[in-house]
Amino acid sequence: MVEREEKTEAAFSRRYSVPARIVLTGFRATGKSEVGGRLAARLQYRFIDTDGELYVRMKGSVTAFVRRRGWPAFRKMEQALLVELTGTKGVVIATGGGAILHQDEWRVLRKGSLVVWLRAGVATIRQRLEADVASAVQRPSLTGIDPGREIEEVLADREPLYRRGSDVVIETEHRTPEDIAAEIEQLWAPFRH
Numbered sequence: 001m002v003e004r005e006e007k008t009e010a011a012f013s014r015r016y017s018v019p020a021r022i023v024l025t026g027f028r029a030t031g032k033s034e035v036g037g038r039l040a041a042r043l044q045y046r047f048i049d050t051d052g053e054l055y056v057r058m059k060g061s062v063t064a065f066v067r068r069r070g071w072p073a074f075r076k077m078e079q080a081l082l083v084e085l086t087g088t089k090g091v092v093i094a095t096g097g098g099a100i101l102h103q104d105e106w107r108v109l110r111k112g113s114l115v116v117w118l119r120a121g122v123a124t125i126r127q128r129l130e131a132d133v134a135s136a137v138q139r140p141s142l143t144g145i146d147p148g149r150e151i152e153e154v155l156a157d158r159e160p161l162y163r164r165g166s167d168v169v170i171e172t173e174h175r176t177p178e179d180i181a182a183e184i185e186q187l188w189a190p191f192r193h
Contacts, residue, residue, distance in 0.1 A: 019114040019191050020089040022184065025162055026118035027155050028097045029128035031172045031180060035118060036094035038181040043188065046091045050081055050099060057081075078102065082109055100161045110165060114191060116184055117166035122151050124173050 022039065024032040033049050040047035051062070054077055058065040066074055078096060082105040085093055093113075100106055120128070126148055143150045163169070168187060170180055 020112045021085075021091045021093060021114075022188060023093045023095060023109060023113040023115045024118055025095050025100055025115060025166060026097065026172075027120070027125055027151075027158065027162075029125045029132065030097075030118040030120045031177055032094035032097075032118055034177040035172075035180045035184070036092045038177050039184050040092040042181055042185050043092065043192075047094070048085065048088070048091055049094045050078065050085075051094075051096045053081060054078060054096070075101065079105055082106065085109060086112065097158070100158060100165050103161070103165075106165050114168070114188060115166045116187070117162045117169045118172050118180070119162070119169055120172045122148070122155060125151050125155070 022043075022045075024036050024039075026032055033051070036049065037047050039045075054074070055061065057077060058074075062074065075098065078099055079102045082095075082099060082102055086105075086109050129147065129151075143154065145153075168184075170183060172180060
């Protein structure tokens with residue numbers, strides 16, 4: 001399902017110039033990396049996964065980095081990466097779930113982007129995280145509380161940011177990454193360079 005809230009091509013062009021890139025946002029385990037990779041292949045664009053880029057820069061896992069230096073140091077690196085990405089064109093960017101917290105940088109990145117919020121419910125996110133054996137290394141706890149409660153609380157805090165910071169909302173539950181990528185490709189067609 002796509003929600004557009006006056007997110008038509010005409011409304012988009014009144015707010016911004018023609019977008020140079022596609023940015024995927026949303027909570028953990030909503031499919032940003034999987035969908036982004038498939039979408040980039042379909043469009044023959046370069047794919048940038050911000051978490052993957054940060055792994056390279058940190059020379060290790062997020063969990064190890066956060067243990068050593070803390071979440072504030074991770075967020076500072078993430079913030080700097082968002083600034084770098086504002087100059088990219090012809091790319092699909094999958095952002096980390098917390099990238100939306102950097103509101104000043106997000107506004108700048110969004111100006112030249114079609115931003116798609118990939119959304120899923122708490123139960124689906126929890127199920128996906130539990131099924132992903134790499135989650136413990138790639139996605140350390142944000143709060144240290146019970147995982148189910150953490151998802152509920154953090155998602156409730158971030159949903160207004162995702163809503164305000166996106167042009168299109170796509171539900172990812174019960175859908176394949178390929179199906180979602182095809183839908184975004186259709187949304188991007190009027191802006192294709």
